[in-house]
Amino acid sequence: MADIVLNVEVRDRxxxxxxxxxxxxxxxxxxxxxxxxxxxxxAVNGTEFKKALYTGKLLGHLVTLQYGKEKQPVIAKDVQxxxxxxxxxxxxxxxxxxTKPIKIAIxxxxxxxxxxxxxxxxxxxxxxxxxxxxxxxxxxxxxxIVVDLTGLEIGDTIRAxxxxxxxGASLTVQDRDFVIATIAGFKEEIEIDETAVSAGGEAAGGAxxxxxxxxxxxxx
Numbered sequence: 001m002a003d004i005v006l007n008v009e010v011r012d013r014x015x016x017x018x019x020x021x022x023x024x025x026x027x028x029x030x031x032x033x034x035x036x037x038x039x040x041x042x043a044v045n046g047t048e049f050k051k052a053l054y055t056g057k058l059l060g061h062l063v064t065l066q067y068g069k070e071k072q073p074v075i076a077k078d079v080q081x082x083x084x085x086x087x088x089x090x091x092x093x094x095x096x097x098x099t100k101p102i103k104i105a106i107x108x109x110x111x112x113x114x115x116x117x118x119x120x121x122x123x124x125x126x127x128x129x130x131x132x133x134x135x136x137x138x139x140x141x142x143x144x145i146v147v148d149l150t151g152l153e154i155g156d157t158i159r160a161x162x163x164x165x166x167x168g169a170s171l172t173v174q175d176r177d178f179v180i181a182t183i184a185g186f187k188e189e190i191e192i193d194e195t196a197v198s199a200g201g202e203a204a205g206g207a208x209x210x211x212x213x214x215x216x217x218x219x220x
Contacts, residue, residue, distance in 0.1 A: 019090065
């Protein structure tokens, strides 16, 4: 079972007015849905919710919802924040069976950039996908999916097939090997090209001056 436990209470009032009254009581309103049951309006103590949120293990992870003596494994699917204060103002919880697979987006992180020759020479990591959706058991959801950049050169492409997934997990997109990231071109190439153009221009200019000088000498 998950480490985080959210003690919830059922809300009698729904809608904008009900949510506002919950927030005025220093609580965060939310909705519990899924599992073949009707949605239920709930609320969590604001301090408790923020503490769970700031651990980084709430959103997109398996947590335990507790209502009185009843416990239920759930996934925190979404948290909405106030545009100014950035305080959580609403959340969605999805009922799950922790032993069954669910679809969920997992963040992709990259390591060992310093061991990628292409990046060391001035190339850049161009990230196409910051997360990927996988099908995985609720009790085996990974924190992230890590891509090792060791040995990658300019022009190399990291595709979905290169990802290391948890045992038993699979990508929800199976019909194409989509791009996760690439190692883009580097500044040295541009500098070399500019130097070549400049040198070519100087050489052409010098040749023109010499030709003009020769023509002047012939006229004399």
